[in-house]
Amino acid sequence: MNAHVQYQVDPVVRSKLDFKLEDVPRFWFAGDPFRTRVFDALSLTFPDGERYFIECVRLFRDKIQDPDLQARVADFIKQEAQHGIAHDKMNQLMKEQGMPVEQFTTTLKKIFRFELIKRSPQYNIAMTAAAEHLTALMAETFYSKKATLQEVHPYVRALLAWHSIEEMEHRDVAFDVMQQVGEVPEVTRKFALAITTALMLGFTLYRANVMLHCDGFNGRQRLQLFRKGLPWFLGRKGILTAMKKEYLDWYKSDFHPSQHPVIHQYDVWVKTYEETGDPILAGQAFWEAGY
Numbered sequence: 001m002n003a004h005v006q007y008q009v010d011p012v013v014r015s016k017l018d019f020k021l022e023d024v025p026r027f028w029f030a031g032d033p034f035r036t037r038v039f040d041a042l043s044l045t046f047p048d049g050e051r052y053f054i055e056c057v058r059l060f061r062d063k064i065q066d067p068d069l070q071a072r073v074a075d076f077i078k079q080e081a082q083h084g085i086a087h088d089k090m091n092q093l094m095k096e097q098g099m100p101v102e103q104f105t106t107t108l109k110k111i112f113r114f115e116l117i118k119r120s121p122q123y124n125i126a127m128t129a130a131a132e133h134l135t136a137l138m139a140e141t142f143y144s145k146k147a148t149l150q151e152v153h154p155y156v157r158a159l160l161a162w163h164s165i166e167e168m169e170h171r172d173v174a175f176d177v178m179q180q181v182g183e184v185p186e187v188t189r190k191f192a193l194a195i196t197t198a199l200m201l202g203f204t205l206y207r208a209n210v211m212l213h214c215d216g217f218n219g220r221q222r223l224q225l226f227r228k229g230l231p232w233f234l235g236r237k238g239i240l241t242a243m244k245k246e247y248l249d250w251y252k253s254d255f256h257p258s259q260h261p262v263i264h265q266y267d268v269w270v271k272t273y274e275e276t277g278d279p280i281l282a283g284q285a286f287w288e289a290g291y
Contacts, residue, residue, distance in 0.1 A: 006258040009266065011075035011170040015082050017279040019159045021089055026097060030151030033215055034208070034229030039156075040094055041207035044104050045200070046087035046163075049131070050080040052112040056128040057174055059121040063181040069173075076173040079166050086159060099211050122184045126192035129174040132257075133193060133250050134200065136171035137243050139164035139263040146290040148239055158283025165269050165286070172257040186253070193250050265289035 029035040054077050064070050095101040115124055142149055142160060149157050178184050205226075212222050233240050249255050268289040273282035 006256070007261045008172075008258050009169050009262050011072060011079055011166070011173070012270075013075055013078040013082070014162070014166070014273070014279075015078075017082075017086065017162060019086065019089075019162075019279060020155050021093055021159070024093070024153050024155050028153040028156050032151075032229070033212060033217065034225040035232065037208040037211045037215070038204060038229070038233065039160075040090075040099075040211060041204045042200075043087050043090045044094070044101065044207055045108065045203065047084040047091065048105055048108040048112055050084040050087075052115070053128045053131065053174065054080050055112075055116055056121075056124040057177055060125060060177050060181050064177065066180065069176055069180065072170065072173045073177065076170045079170055083163055083166065086163070090156075090159070094211070098214055100214065104207055104210075122182055122188060123192070125174065125178045125182045126184045126188050127196055129178045129189070130192040130196040130250070131200070132167070132171055132174045133247075134196065135163075135167040136257055136260070137246055139168050139266075140246070140260075141239055141243050143263060143265070143287060143290050146287060148290075149287060154284055154287075155280060157287055158280040161269060161283035161286045162279050165263075165266055168262060168266065171260075175257050190251055 025031075027033050027036045029039065057073055057076060061070075061073060064073065091101050091105070115127070138160070142164060149160070152160075178189070209222055209226075212225060217225065231238060235241065246260055249259070265286055269282045269286040272285040273279060276282065
């Protein structure tokens with residue numbers, strides 16, 4: 001990684017995108033309950049998670065003097081708000097399927113409220129920057145190779161594509177707030193990624209297990225689903241394991257998110273959406289442009 005090379009794309013606020021999620025089947029990932037519910041469990045985190053990120057950045061908004069960072073913070077807040085709206089729609093579909101969405105989101109709200117009230121602003125902005133590091137890797141993780149999401153329903157694939165490219169667009173905003181005005185100790189910055197990863201992974205797998213139970217799978221069946229499905233994510237050749245180097249770059253003292261290249265087909269999504277105004281067509285073109 002070359003600390004002097006920077007790859008930058010500016011945040012663009014896009015609203016009122018329709019992904020026709022009401023037409024998506026129950027198990028939208030190749031008919032696979034495990035992979036579907038792991039992604040669903042992640043989606044459950046996004047609306048309240050995005051609102052938490054917004055609150056964390058706002059804690060420092062009055063301290064920001066740089067006009068460029070002020071503008072990027074404003075766009076960051078607008079983009080994250082749109083992500084929350086889109087995933088709220090996906091979560092509503094899960095609720096209609098009989099999933100305990102209210103139980104999950106009530107717990108999340110309590111956790112994020114506790115963090116904001118009981119933890120320092122420095123801790124919260126470090127946690128936000130760390131979470132944004134994880135979501136910034138979404139595009140490369142899911143879309144660099146066509147095979148990864150080949151069996152995903154195109155409407156959900158389009159939703160994830162839009163979310164991924166916007167996370168890439170504002171990947172450095174919370175980090176820059178943390179660095180420029182956050183006064184965050186280096187040990188706190190490094191600790192934040194470890195705890196964020198553990199919490200996100202733990203809560204995601206827990207919620208996936210609960211949802212699979214609601215789908216009618218007994219304990220033995222769920223254990224089999226986990227044994228068969230987890231290696232796709234975390235095995236030796238898992239999609240998350242493949243991003244180990246980029247993930248660990250966070251722990252380098254000179255790390256900055258802009259040191260990671262923007263995914264090669266980023267412009268494909270932007271151009272297709274500009275020409276058609278259709279996020280589903282843009283998502284399809286983005287996926288097809290993968291290797």
